[in-house]
Amino acid sequence: MNTFKGFVIKEFKQIYRDKRTLVVLFGMPVIMMILFGFAIRNEINDAQIGILDFSKDQVTRSVIQKLSNSESFKVTAYLSGYDEVEEIFRAGEIKEIVVFEQQFEKKLTTGGIANIQIITDATDPNLANLVQAYTSNIVRDYVNELNAESGFVTNQAGLQPEIRMMYNPELRSVNLFVPGLIAVILMLVSALMTSISITREKEMGNMEILLVSPLKPHHIIIGKVLPYMVLSIVNVFTILVLAEFIFNVPFKGSYLLFFFEAGLFILAALALGVFISSVANNQQTAMMVSLAGLLLPTVLLSGFIFPVASMPMPLQWLSHIIPAKWFLIIVRGIMLKGSDLILMWKETLILALMTLGFIGMSLKKFKVRLQ
Amino acid sequence: MKIIGYLLEKEFIQIFRNKAMLPIIFVMPIVQLLVLSFAATYELKEVDFALVDMDQSSLSRELTAKFQSTGYFNLTEVIFDEKQAQKMMNAGDISMIMYLPSGLETDFSSGKPASIQLSIDAVDGTQAGLIQSYSTSIINDYNQDKFANLQIDVWPPVVNKAKSINIIPQNWYNPDLDYLTFMVPGILVVLVSMIGLFLSGMNIVREQEIGTIEQLNVTPIRKSHFMIGKLVPFWIIGMFDLIIGLALARYGFNIPFLGSLTIILIVAGIYLVVVQALGLLISTITNTQQQAMFIAWFLAVIFILLGGLFTPIESMPAWSQQITLANPVAYFIKIMRMVLLKGAGWKEIQMMVAALSGMGILLMMVSINRYKKTTG
Numbered sequence: 001m002n003t004f005k006g007f008v009i010k011e012f013k014q015i016y017r018d019k020r021t022l023v024v025l026f027g028m029p030v031i032m033m034i035l036f037g038f039a040i041r042n043e044i045n046d047a048q049i050g051i052l053d054f055s056k057d058q059v060t061r062s063v064i065q066k067l068s069n070s071e072s073f074k075v076t077a078y079l080s081g082y083d084e085v086e087e088i089f090r091a092g093e094i095k096e097i098v099v100f101e102q103q104f105e106k107k108l109t110t111g112g113i114a115n116i117q118i119i120t121d122a123t124d125p126n127l128a129n130l131v132q133a134y135t136s137n138i139v140r141d142y143v144n145e146l147n148a149e150s151g152f153v154t155n156q157a158g159l160q161p162e163i164r165m166m167y168n169p170e171l172r173s174v175n176l177f178v179p180g181l182i183a184v185i186l187m188l189v190s191a192l193m194t195s196i197s198i199t200r201e202k203e204m205g206n207m208e209i210l211l212v213s214p215l216k217p218h219h220i221i222i223g224k225v226l227p228y229m230v231l232s233i234v235n236v237f238t239i240l241v242l243a244e245f246i247f248n249v250p251f252k253g254s255y256l257l258f259f260f261e262a263g264l265f266i267l268a269a270l271a272l273g274v275f276i277s278s279v280a281n282n283q284q285t286a287m288m289v290s291l292a293g294l295l296l297p298t299v300l301l302s303g304f305i306f307p308v309a310s311m312p313m314p315l316q317w318l319s320h321i322i323p324a325k326w327f328l329i330i331v332r333g334i335m336l337k338g339s340d341l342i343l344m345w346k347e348t349l350i351l352a353l354m355t356l357g358f359i360g361m362s363l364k365k366f367k368v369r370l371q
Numbered sequence: 372m373k374i375i376g377y378l379l380e381k382e383f384i385q386i387f388r389n390k391a392m393l394p395i396i397f398v399m400p401i402v403q404l405l406v407l408s409f410a411a412t413y414e415l416k417e418v419d420f421a422l423v424d425m426d427q428s429s430l431s432r433e434l435t436a437k438f439q440s441t442g443y444f445n446l447t448e449v450i451f452d453e454k455q456a457q458k459m460m461n462a463g464d465i466s467m468i469m470y471l472p473s474g475l476e477t478d479f480s481s482g483k484p485a486s487i488q489l490s491i492d493a494v495d496g497t498q499a500g501l502i503q504s505y506s507t508s509i510i511n512d513y514n515q516d517k518f519a520n521l522q523i524d525v526w527p528p529v530v531n532k533a534k535s536i537n538i539i540p541q542n543w544y545n546p547d548l549d550y551l552t553f554m555v556p557g558i559l560v561v562l563v564s565m566i567g568l569f570l571s572g573m574n575i576v577r578e579q580e581i582g583t584i585e586q587l588n589v590t591p592i593r594k595s596h597f598m599i600g601k602l603v604p605f606w607i608i609g610m611f612d613l614i615i616g617l618a619l620a621r622y623g624f625n626i627p628f629l630g631s632l633t634i635i636l637i638v639a640g641i642y643l644v645v646v647q648a649l650g651l652l653i654s655t656i657t658n659t660q661q662q663a664m665f666i667a668w669f670l671a672v673i674f675i676l677l678g679g680l681f682t683p684i685e686s687m688p689a690w691s692q693q694i695t696l697a698n699p700v701a702y703f704i705k706i707m708r709m710v711l712l713k714g715a716g717w718k719e720i721q722m723m724v725a726a727l728s729g730m731g732i733l734l735m736m737v738s739i740n741r742y743k744k745t746t747g
Binding site: 018020021024025028032035036039045046047048085089090091095108115119120121122123124126127128129133135136139140142143159160161163164165167168169173175176188192193196197200203282283285287289291292295296301303305307309310311312315318329332333336337338339343 | 492673
């Protein structure tokens with residue numbers, strides 16, 4: 001037991017002596033939270049648009065005024081003909097051209113109807129959709145104002161949908177991202193760092209020394225894994241504190257359940273790390289395998305950024321074997337919906353089985369002998 | 372020149388001898404391009420919803436049929452207990468609850484406002500927004516149909532006198548709003564960046580960590596020769612991967628190649644130098660592969676998230692839009708999309724290429740400067 005304690009102390013020292021990595025390790029969750037919280041959004045902010053006004057009258061001027069007053073848009077170009085559209089889109093800065101037809105005001109006042117054409121640069125389909133929807137809203141508001149001024153009230157007959165956004169009424173993306181961020185950081189610290197640190201001993205030749213020492217193989221694994229486990233838990237705390245106090249992300253469920261599930265996930269990730277290290281012979285391989293095999297799927301196939309339900313069937317099947325997917329469902333449930341274990345038993349069971357499987361796999365693969 | 376030749380030979384032998392690395396370098400990018408391109412989509416597929424029908428009228432039947440016929444909604448449960456429905460949503464079985472209050476049809480046919488309640492699971496805000504806009508437009512359609520058929524005089528109410536502005540949307544370059552077309556060029560950039568940033572940076576640290584760098588240092592090899600010997604192999608591998616990726620994009624995904632391929636390849640060449648210089652810089656400030664890897668990964672995540680790959684740069688607040696000016700990934704993603712999808716030429720991208728070249732030269736100078744042939 002004493003040798004084991006010594007080994008664990010050595011491992012801790014080795015990691016905590018490396019100040020540069022520590023700064024990144026602790027800084028990473030903070031920076032990622034800030035990026036996701038503030039910078040990664042799906043709304044529009046100051047998108048540049050161009051105007052092609054064939055009418056240049058009172059009404060078009062006030063519509064343009066409305067557009068440039070909104071926070072979403074910045075009017076940066078005035079065109080004089082359709083032939084300029086192509087050139088402007090190619091330059092890439094302007095995402096939308098709003099075209100007013102000739103005699104806009106006249107058509108609106110006498111005929112009651114006038115046309116606006118919205119040409120979007122749909123290279124980014126999402127952005128094109130958003131820009132178009134925002135513009136339509138602004139124009140619709142303007143028309144409603146016009147009608148209200150002249151005394152028309154919009155009609156109320158027919159089915160009126162009353163929409164309630166459950167769990168996340170303001171549709172804030174931070175709420176969605178926090179659980180995913182926890183999963184990614186845990187994968188990074190637990191799986192990636194562990195796999196690299198064990199392969200490192202192999203590559204440097206120290207593994208031999210460890211294996212001939214009185215330490216049992218499982219002592220070596222546990223000793224290697226413990227410091228990263230501590231780091232992971234600290235990181236989870238950091239994210240939770242930031243989420244709660246800076247971004248006001250709700251936490252409706254039980255903390256106890258959360259930490260139990262997080263513990264399960266950390267174990268799964270650590271086991272995966274050990275498994276990779278027993279397959280890989282050098283750090284480069286270990287790193288590339290963890291990056292390509294663990295981190296990218298965790299980011300892309302777990303539902304972190306893109307909803308699993310939108311993916312084609314084969315990828316949905318694939319997503320079932322990614323532990324982060326189940327962890328995300330659980331954590332989103334606990335944090336945003338206040339779900340308890342009774343609701344989450346299925347996902348928890350799957351996660352637990354996976355964890356056991358990974359531990360079994362890595363114990364079986366871990367070689368006591370060198371070649 | 373001869374020395375560089377030998378160094379290159381040595382590096383290539385080392386790379387190709389490592390059997391575990393080969394599939395990672397050559398197969399992984401293809402697999403990832405395939406998987407990522409299909410995974411990265413915001414499109415709405417079938418939404419499971421529950422119906423709480425207190426009205427039990429022909430209207431409620433028609434409305435739910437209409438929802439289902441669009442292909443976006445799938446009715447999984449008809450219940451009479453709102454609490455039960457709420458529980459199902461908590462468990463994640465359904466994403467929407469449609470509540471139809473009793474007296475709905477009576478209100479509707481007498482021309483009164485008849486409200487129905489849609490509760491949407493908004494944990495994923497983007498999805499919830501889509502569900503909302505689809506269901507609102509289905510309901511609006513229903514209103515219009517019904518009033519037209521019944522010839523009730525309330526719809527459209529006073530439209531003859533009220534003004535209205537018609538909006539005619541037109542989407543250029545990607546009229547079907549196909550998400551794949553948009554994502555594939557961006558994902559190619561990510562794959563190339565990974566090779567450039569991780570492999571070349573790690574390679575030098577590896578020599579340091581194992582101690583072989585000292586053997587190289589005592590040889591008459593010049594600093595610049597050493598650097599070239601380390602950078603060129605991964606530059607070639609990166610370009611090779613890019614060409615495979617481009618071929619796959621063209622023939623597998625049918626991405627339009629409107630612009631010139633030469634431009635793409637030249638820019639990619641410059642971009643790879645920038646990324647490699649960055650990797651090199653990381654390797655000069657770190658001592659172990661673990662450190663180098665970790666810092667590289669950290670930078671990569673920031674660059675990619677702020678590069679406009681998944682979320683448009685236009686959505687970011689002003690301060691982070693400024694940061695993207697120093698982000699090589701953002702430039703290359705933008706150039707790729709502009710050239711491939713819009714057919715942009717030198718004229719449109721010259722400023723960005725200049726910025727990339729500037730970054731490359733600067734980073735390269737700093738990192739060569741920092742690399743010392745002496746240890747300790």
